[in-house]
Amino acid sequence: MKKFSIFLLTMIALVGFTSCDHDDDVVFVAQPDSDGIMFTNATAESYTLTAQTSNNIAERFVWNEVDFDAPTTVTYELQGSSDSSFSGFDVIGTTGDNNLGVTVSQLMSLAAEAGLDNDPETEMPNTGDIYFRVRAYAGTDGSNGLNATSEVMSLTVVLPEAAEEGGADELPKIYVTGNFGAASGYAADWSPEAGVPLAASAEGRTDYEGFIYMNVDAPEYKFLPQNTGWDGDYGDAGAENGDYTEELLQDGEVNAGTPDGTGGYFLVKADTENLTYSLTETNWGVIGNATPTGWDSDSDMTYDAENMIWTITLDLTAQEAPDNGIKFRANDAWDLNLGDTGADGTMEFGGENIGVPESGNYTITLDLSNPRMYTYTLTKN
Template sequence: MKKFSIFLLTIIAFVGFTSCEHDDDVVFVAQPDVDGIMFLNATAESYTLTSQTSGNIAERFVWNEVDFDAPTTITYELQGSSEAGFSTFDIIGTTGENNMAVKVSQMMALATAAGLDNDPDTDMPNTGEIFFRVRAYAGTDGSNGLNTTSEVMSITVVLPETVEEGPAALPMIYVTGNFATASGYDADWSPEAGVPLAASAEGKTDYEGFIYMNVDQPMYKFLPTNTGWDGDYGDAGDSDGSYTETLKQDGEVNAGTPDGTGGYFYVKANTEALTYSLKETNWGVIGNATPTGWDSDTDMTYDPATKIWSVTLDLTKQDAPDNGIKFRANDEWALNIGDTGADGTMEFNGENISVPEDGNYTITLDLSNPRMYTYTLTKN
């Protein structure tokens, strides 16, 4: 009986061993999430592309996160093309995040490839479409076959000038510091990722722009270029984080904010007068087209991923310049923006903005491109 039992156990062990060997050959293939990938960001009706603003961000594309049901990193590849069929395309960039900024210069390159660069003998703007899509794949090189691609997004672009013969870009300086990563910018203390401020014209030194500093104690410097640290400006104070509103190049310290805390700031700097200032701003919409009229603002919300302020509310039909809406900061008129001439480009103390008809609207305010501030009114 003992011999029989031992023989039986030996057979069971052998069967179990061969079963394990068989199991090792089973391959499980993960499939892409059935919902796929799609763009989530709203887009403007059209994008005006000029060499003057070529270094600015034209749009920040945002998409949903993808789950391949596999223990691996996900890479997103933003692609741009001059044609809807994407027989050829440019890779704008790759990222592990669910958003990516596209500069005016990158859109201009696609527009030129689409044949939209103007005839220098005409003054008419050239309008057409360029196209974007995003591809998500498992891993870092896309070689394992797990991938999904979004539907194509088309956007309308306007070239009001000949690309090769456009006006010179506005002079720029750049701000970099410890706030960048936490605030939706690319990298801390990086000249290449510096946030631009623009002067009013060639030969001017009156730089301005808006910067989000989402850290407890922001510190930063101003750079003449975004290629290195040569000639950087800091504060003339005694210690890092000083805010004396005086710029200094030699023996300077890292500049700070008026009360030492973070926020969304209107930043001005003059490299000839050696002065600078920061004013914290929170933006809202006001006007007789809004539910509260001219009596109070409807607050907007800032999204660090898109660099855009937005609000959704009911509006009534009103015609500018006497009626409509405006944007203003901090519930006061000291800093307000309108649209003189209704050309989609905003000016401080500009005219009211018309509302074409009654309805529920999503309103956006984009202050991320210095001196090229824009807005949208989209009826839902």
Template sequence: MKKLSFLLFALIGLISLNSCTEDDPFTFEAKPDPEGLAFTSTVADNYNLTASNAENLAERFVWNPVDFDVQTPITYELQGSTTQDFMNFDVIGTSSESNIGVTIAQMMSLASDAGLDNDPTTEDMPNTGTIYFRVRAYIGTDGGNAVQEVSDIISVNVTLPEEEEENTDLPKIYVTGSFGAASGYGADWNPEAGVPLAASAVGETDYEGFIYMNVDAPEYKFLPQNDGWDGDYGDAGEENGAYTGVLLQDGEVNAGTPDGTGGYFWVKADTEALTYSLTETNWGVIGNATPTGWDSDTDMTYDAENKIWTLTLDLTAQEAPDNGIKFRANDGWDINIGDSGADGTMEFGGDNIGVPEDGNYTITLDLSNPRMYTYTLTKN
């Protein structure tokens, strides 16, 4: 009798288990941290945003880790907005860590979206205002995951200094390496002797400039500022001197040149896209004001001490923009510079440069000031 009762009890248990499996499926629900997601760092009373320091770190926002009670990794997304309702926002960055740094350039971009301005002649636009940040945590790496938590909102007061020169002071990064002493820039691997590259505008990250690397196998790095090594960029390759065209900040190696040799390079770097490129250039003058006309260049010589290209040449009078001279690199038209508007500053693909009268001229081309390239025609 006892044996029969035990079998009956086991059968009832089996039926109950089977019923639960089929009719009451178990649904997992992630549980957010009961304390909630919140910033643990404090912000300054006000941030003065200047274009010359655009790549510097403005603030590193820190928050408490969130526990969703799952083994899946958690992603944190820092958002910035010009309004407290966050109807529109920019994603500043994502991380698996509980902190993300914000650069001055990123704050300036939000300030611009908020209608702030640093031009004292613009009366209808303030130069001081407030921007807002919050952090969103979600399970996994898919930003559309519905299992998420959003933090409180933190407000940040910002000021664009009322200095007119800030409008023309383009953001810069700097290049230093093994070429400095041999190329007329100062000591090797010295941040203070770094060669500047300039962005196209405030808030942009497309830096460019020209650098002379007068050593056999140059190596170098890109610096956000010229007073130290914090945040330096190198190449994503495996050994020093690599040239992959990909920038890396952690675990990087010294960057090299495309063929491993020196030269005078047009250097571009994008710190958002994390790309860079070097194009070797040798400059000449072409045009119907020169002895060889539009058929061929007359080569210029680089003066490392004064950081200019020079040439002395007989020119004939020609009127711009239809006639005159132009500067071009590598005996081709892919890279050429002219002077649209005849104002002494140069533009890629710009107009021909006129020659006022026949004579022997000393011609200079100065590419040492990034994005502010100039030339001179001096009659001897």
């Protein structure tokens, strides 16, 4: 019995030695799936870039997931360049997800590298193309050689001097700043430079509006005629900070508040001639015969404070506008609803239904961060 045990142990040792001896001959080669990596989001004809909207998300790039057929995580690196050859490029960001937002300020930086200018005194162009691609690699540092790179996508950008006459960037604006800024995805508290813009309906009008997220328990704020200082600021006509009388005052004013004294995502309106203002709390959803619940009820969206968008992923059926499709509405009611009259990618209150080109699972976004230039995306997953 003892001899048999010794023999068995000897055989196990030999097998183990043989296995180790051949480990170096085994080569594992992983490759991305046959489709590689490609952008799946649609883009606008052009993107108008202004300093006032520099913190806004200009575009959200979406791409398919890549499978390297290897037991490792996949990292995606979004790259931007001023030339299509990518002889030089900026890394916009890295993520483990299959999407990444790009801000107006990041596009402006690439526009400057491309030689675009908004100064009418120069001969530099105001409109041009900048370029993006996404690189996927296995792991977190890209050092193991497993990677794939998408084709290049171009975006046409327009600096303010070249913007279409009468466009939203030329609309008169005032700005709102207060104790909510840093907690709500804006740059800072009580900062004129970080003020959230409200836009009037036309030149010479004083009917300003826009959407503002106030993610604090007891918001307080003021309205500024410009985002360079406090001169001429407006507050509430009440007696104590946080009052909400819906009346504006320039001298002897207090900090304005919200209707119930708490935070939320508000449609803000102000009239500096009539000295009035109002806040309406909103929570947004998608409704329509393209959605699973039809016209009977909303599919609720979620607010993404980092990217300043409302978003939802939903199964949609193909529907042709304007008689069918989807709309966005607030608070499960029709008092505030947004559609896209003319299917130009920008929305109007009470606008036409939005069509769905084909059935499938979609990521839907609603961007209300640019006053009176409200936009949306439907990206098929």
